[in-house]
Amino acid sequence: MMKASEIKELTDKEIQERIQLEKETLARLNMNHAVSPLDNPMKIKEARKNIARLQTIKRQRELNQNQN
Structure with a gap:
């Protein structure tokens, strides 16, 4: 099982690859x-x-980028 802290260390591309996997x-x-x-x-x-x-962390990053 992956922890949220482990996921946050991944890049966006790695997160997308992990979602597919x-x-x-x-x-x-x-x-x-x-x-x-x-x-x-x-x-x-x-x-x-x-x-x-994985999708939650990805979405949080997208929202943070839109706010900036």
Whole structure:
């Protein structure tokens, strides 16, 4: 699980890449879970939360740039 403090250290480009990577991971987990139950279904929830954290930090940066 990524912490917000870890995400804030990333550049905008790295955040965008991580969002794409997490979305791909989430899609793969959902597909695997549909075929046969995962050992740890909480990984799906964790992936969704990571995406949300990344998008939140990205949006905060966009708003800060617009204010300046």
